[in-house]
Amino acid sequence: MVEILAASRVDEWRRLDPSRTVLMDLDRGQVVFELAPTFAPELLRNLRTLVREGWFDGLSINRVQDNYVAQWGDATEKKALPEGLATVGPKNYITPNWPGKVWSFAGADGGRDAYAAAHGFYVGWPLAASSEGLWPIHCYGMVGVGRNLSPDTGSGDELYTVIGHAPRHLDRNIALVGRVIEGIEHMSSLPRGTGALGFYEKEEERVPILSVRLGNETKDVPAFEYLSTDSDSFAAYADARANRRDPFFNVPAGGADICNIPVPVRRKIR
Amino acid sequence: MVEILAASRVDEWRRLDPSRTVLMDLDRGQVVFELAPTFAPELLRNLRTLVREGWFDGLSINRVQDNYVAQWGDATEKKALPEGLATVGPKNYITPNWPGKVWSFAGADGGRDAYAAAHGFYVGWPLAASSEGLWPIHCYGMVGVGRNLSPDTGSGDELYTVIGHAPRHLDRNIALVGRVIEGIEHMSSLPRGTGALGFYEKEEERVPILSVRLGNETKDVPAFEYLSTDSDSFAAYADARANRRDPFFNVPAGGADICNIPVPVRRKIR
Numbered sequence: 001m002v003e004i005l006a007a008s009r010v011d012e013w014r015r016l017d018p019s020r021t022v023l024m025d026l027d028r029g030q031v032v033f034e035l036a037p038t039f040a041p042e043l044l045r046n047l048r049t050l051v052r053e054g055w056f057d058g059l060s061i062n063r064v065q066d067n068y069v070a071q072w073g074d075a076t077e078k079k080a081l082p083e084g085l086a087t088v089g090p091k092n093y094i095t096p097n098w099p100g101k102v103w104s105f106a107g108a109d110g111g112r113d114a115y116a117a118a119h120g121f122y123v124g125w126p127l128a129a130s131s132e133g134l135w136p137i138h139c140y141g142m143v144g145v146g147r148n149l150s151p152d153t154g155s156g157d158e159l160y161t162v163i164g165h166a167p168r169h170l171d172r173n174i175a176l177v178g179r180v181i182e183g184i185e186h187m188s189s190l191p192r193g194t195g196a197l198g199f200y201e202k203e204e205e206r207v208p209i210l211s212v213r214l215g216n217e218t219k220d221v222p223a224f225e226y227l228s229t230d231s232d233s234f235a236a237y238a239d240a241r242a243n244r245r246d247p248f249f250n251v252p253a254g255g256a257d258i259c260n261i262p263v264p265v266r267r268k269i270r
Numbered sequence: 271m272v273e274i275l276a277a278s279r280v281d282e283w284r285r286l287d288p289s290r291t292v293l294m295d296l297d298r299g300q301v302v303f304e305l306a307p308t309f310a311p312e313l314l315r316n317l318r319t320l321v322r323e324g325w326f327d328g329l330s331i332n333r334v335q336d337n338y339v340a341q342w343g344d345a346t347e348k349k350a351l352p353e354g355l356a357t358v359g360p361k362n363y364i365t366p367n368w369p370g371k372v373w374s375f376a377g378a379d380g381g382r383d384a385y386a387a388a389h390g391f392y393v394g395w396p397l398a399a400s401s402e403g404l405w406p407i408h409c410y411g412m413v414g415v416g417r418n419l420s421p422d423t424g425s426g427d428e429l430y431t432v433i434g435h436a437p438r439h440l441d442r443n444i445a446l447v448g449r450v451i452e453g454i455e456h457m458s459s460l461p462r463g464t465g466a467l468g469f470y471e472k473e474e475e476r477v478p479i480l481s482v483r484l485g486n487e488t489k490d491v492p493a494f495e496y497l498s499t500d501s502d503s504f505a506a507y508a509d510a511r512a513n514r515r516d517p518f519f520n521v522p523a524g525g526a527d528i529c530n531i532p533v534p535v536r537r538k539i540r
Binding site for chain 2: 067
């Protein structure tokens, strides 16, 4: 896999849009995540508003549940939201009218997926599909929007990321809006909360968020790029994930589930 | 799921064998793991010997790779092994002659698995199968035996546990010998190593192992029990994992991959 990525062509990589790149600073380091382009347009607008207004600054990571999620937002649930946030409906869980582009998947898992009849990658994101539409998949590092019971869908003020085995029962039940592309270890290695659902029981356990900024509104942000999931190198990479050929392996698996094929993202190297 | 477990009958739970229960003490807490009964008999014997001789005492966790494994053993690779360890062959990766018991699986994933044609649970363990035999699956918390390049298969002196999305490409390539049943958060929340493969680069980063003991050779060990994977309650539980019906969920997934159906283990409550 290292060789495939090293041999990939420059034109197979796509630059991440800095206006969808989010930088979250913690005492222990920086977490960078990318907002998804089109799955939940109202939430994308809300998140840009929340970040631009500095709403997350001074809030905290309040929940770390082992093999599940790390979650951040306003622990007091009293901080006033900025004006102009959209009300969001459950339509954000499934995108019925997809752009129509044929998506790519190397078929590395032979189509055998416990959760959906169809699945694959489109513009760099892992997706599943049915006759109703398409939706992103809760793989490791994906970022979603916390909510209360339906019909509440959340506004984007409470976010979580997956830090364990893919909890795909959440697919179509919560809006996914992005993924961590760098620094997830600053969240996945946090102490687990001892309260119900992994919430921290004491105020002093919460992990302060120093600041959250958009990439296009911050100086000196590194450029990131992902390997186009339409590229020949991605197809070779997915096949290599499913059939390891390096000397350590005796038996190639013959398949890989979609969350075991993380889309390569790197700091731009040219 | 909570209701199903609460309503399960006492006779649906099986007590864990204390002679296969291992207690590992770290400064930050105790990790308890269960050795598997039959997959790798030589390794099971080796592990009992290593633990009984106190071989792990004073060693350390040396590798923590995000979304992958935590690994412990002798960082110096110089400590002499106890005498009498078996030489282990690759036959330990697949068990050709299975006891013949029909295994149970609720079919919660519709048989759709990217890695194996057949899979399910047997005496509480997640397994996959082909015409060659059966093998345990690298789910979250499973414990395996580190090795060098083939034909080396390791002797049990170097162990790892899965702390991320199931790395099932390791199935049939490394011997799995157990699973963590309590305290995995003491390993999964460790700082990630910054060296290649997540190894700690500095000696002082390593996490000391205070002691490792067998349950049947230690006083005051709590009794543990697992929900029989042949039981009605397990079938109901697996179905509920695949089709969440609590008020939070709008859409049941309609399936669950085998690693999203962790076998319930608890401290014995009667």
